Amino acid sequence: MxxxxxxxxxxxxxxxxxxxxxxxxxxxxxxxxxxxxxxxxxxxxxxxxxxxxxxxxxxxxxxxxxxxxxxxxxxxxxxxxxxxxxxxxxxxxxxxxxxxxxxxxxxxxxxxxxxxxxxxxxxxxxxxxxxxxxxxxxxxxxxxxxxxxxxxxxxxxxxxxxxxxxxxxxxxxxxxxxxxxxxxxxxxxxxxxxxxxxxxxxxxxxxSLFENTPDLWERHFPWPALNVHKYQRGRLKVVSGDAGKTGAARLAARAGLRIGAGVVTLLSPSGALAENAAHLEAVMLAPFESDADLRAAGEAADAVVIGPSAGVGETTVRNLFALAGTGSALVVDADALTSFRQDPEALFSALDRDDVLTPHPGEFERIFPGLLARSAERISATREAARLAGAVVLLKGPDTVIAAPDGRAVVSLNGSPWLATAGSGDILAGFIGGLIAQGMTSFEAACAGVWIHAECGRAHGPGLIAEDLPNLAPAVLAGLLARRPSVKRSGLASGR
The missing domain is CATH 3.40.50.10260 (YjeF N-terminal domain)
Known part of the structure; x- marks a missing residue:
């Protein structure tokens, strides 16, 4: 219930x-x-x-x-x-x-x-x-x-x-x-x-307001069928920044892979290919030179994460518009949000209800100026932000709020202070993107991603760094799987 x-x-x-x-x-x-x-x-x-x-x-x-x-x-x-x-x-x-x-x-x-x-x-x-x-x-x-x-x-x-x-x-x-x-x-x-x-x-x-627990979304969690193959488990792509600014995107990509997406590709500017290739194994790598290249890549994806260390400026704006026209669901984070601080309406015009914005309070203020201050509390603010953007909005914090354009909202109460570390938000974006790629609705994927992310933080405790989080996800997922009696003993295919 x-x-x-x-x-x-x-x-x-x-x-x-x-x-x-x-x-x-x-x-x-x-x-x-x-x-x-x-x-x-x-x-x-x-x-x-x-x-x-x-x-x-x-x-x-x-x-x-x-x-x-x-x-x-x-x-x-x-x-x-x-x-x-x-x-x-x-x-x-x-x-x-x-x-x-x-x-x-x-x-x-x-x-x-x-x-x-x-x-x-x-x-x-x-x-x-x-x-x-x-x-x-x-x-x-x-x-x-x-x-x-x-x-x-x-x-x-x-x-x-x-x-x-x-x-x-x-x-x-x-x-x-x-x-x-x-x-x-x-x-x-x-x-x-x-x-x-x-x-x-x-x-x-x-x-219309709920605590974010598995009861809310676990029946829609994308557990793979016995005969599944990797392409059926979803295609996630993540946009990398230029050379020297690539680590955040790799964190998001690895998180998407750990959460179950079958094929994850890092889309890299040509000048950053060597840097990214030196750090990737199961995550695939593809170059792009222009926003037209990104559009083509996005058309072959189920979900795309854009923002982690993407760079703030016109290039990221063009890249987001190119991806918005592909039909892939977008997870818009970090630099991709800040790139629209002078014209939030332009961002909203590119979005649809399958997209997810993942701001922390500072980024929220940049694209929804004054909304937090004039709202009674952050639930009302996030609901109004989702209505304005026409997309799912996730306002991070110790009381993370997720709201859909139709007014549904949840508050997460399992947050952990150990998640206050550089790169943690990039992992969250990857978790959400990976779940959307596997077929979860964007609102439910955002709810599940936030809950799993927090449980990973709680499981590790002191000393947590962002690189730890993807490797903590399997134990959390196993716990979720154990709640499903019908699949406890069935054995799931690993893909092919």
Whole structure:
């Protein structure tokens, strides 16, 4: 099942639908509080707990947590930021028979703290004693558990609403992830995130934003049939830069080969042939002198990667236009993006929905100037970029976002800091190009390429360099293959 990511409004609607179908708010609050208590008890030994409760239903959840932990032998103290303001929170507070005192701006000594103050629905910054407590909590050594979302963050953007915010070691949310759990600032403040099922009705088919996991695309992954040959596994071509600027394209080509493309060819300017030939084995090599040569080469390809060390300037612009007329899907990266910084519309005019743009934030700003700054968050920005470009757009980062022109979008949560190394993006472009060449749709190929790329980074860890990544891909692919019971024992042809 695909993992939906909801906005605050969508989550509110899910709660409303549950009530309309006969589930009471009190029952949902009990289930939520029990889920938080259960997550706490699985991870921490009984001890002293302080529950910080706000006036709304998030605070109501906190009163339920207090009751559950107390029943399991914990010493529990509730600190209320304000009197309960919703009917459900009032009823939950009335059922709590233990100690309740006003919120202190300094943490009371305890073994564990629970932030049940505001959750994902907060729309303004923290104030007064709550803000003071948030600042004081930055010095805590004891664990903090947040209900729904650490207080002080916007549930729809993951951004701080003010200077004072809470951070958690564990966040327990309900039904589905929210946008604020997935985008970087909020995600970094959440610690471990647990999504608890509290019995809300499924909303499959209505969401357009998902977490990027294999569930989303693995049924379309291009595993080869037993009788396949190399040309049926896809023809990928990669455009090299001039002599002295060839390494990035070779990285992309090798990545495309490792991800399964049957035939990968590096298209090299004549002056760089010797340099490229000295480093290539299974990747084929073909010269080109002009954009007309590139057009002919592109017509014999399923996908072409252009940009890694291609050079910034008019030559790359002409080369991209030549390839755009061939019908091959393009993966446009790095220098090919920057070459259009003075005229992004010209780039968009050459693209179609089978093409993929793979900018980092700086490149994104060059071809979509001001879009990130004026968007609520990077998901909205990437969706708008895909609409403007008429192509798939992949905005790199710790919370990589991929969007299609039709509005579909995913956020990748398996990113690794070890991927922040020169050449890593070239490998990603090659992975995506190789998957498109094998027949995946461009959106799904971008999603799969990003996920596999991140898993390679996580598998290696410290010391990773870009050259390591292609050789890590087979183990990740084997793991994906093992998820398919129908092919576990079939034995796949290696091609011929």
């Amino acid at each position: 695909s993992r939906e990511i909801l906005t605050v409004a969508e989550m509110t609607q899910a709660d409303r639908q549950a009530v309309e179908q006969g589930l009471s708010i009190d029952l949902l609050m009990d289930r939520a509080g029990f889920a938080v208590a259960e997550a706490v008890m699985k991870r921490f030994p009984p001890g002293r707990a302080v529950i910080w409760c706000g006036p709304g239903n998030n605070g109501g959840d906190g009163y339920v947590v207090a009751r559950c932990l107390h029943d399991k032998g914990w010493s529990v103290r509730v600190e209320a930021a304000a009197a309960p303001a919703t009917e459900a929170a009032k009823r939950a507070a009335a059922l709590w028979k233990g100690e309740t005192v006003p919120l202190s701006p300094s943490p009371f000594p305890a073994d564990l703290y629970v932030d049940a103050l505001f959750g994902a629905g907060l729309s303004r910054g923290l104030e007064g004693d709550v803000a003071k407590l948030a600042c004081a909590c930055a010095q805590l050594n004891e664990p903090v558990v947040a209900i729904d979302l650490p207080s002080g963050f916007n549930g729809d953007t993951g951004r701080r609403l003010g200077e004072a915010v809470f951070c958690a070691d564990l966040t327990v949310t309900f039904h589905r992830l929210k946008v604020g759990h997935c985008l970087y600032e909020g995600r970094a403040a959440c610690g471990e995130v647990v999504v608890a099922d509290i019995g809300l009705p499924a909303s499959e088919g209505t969401a």
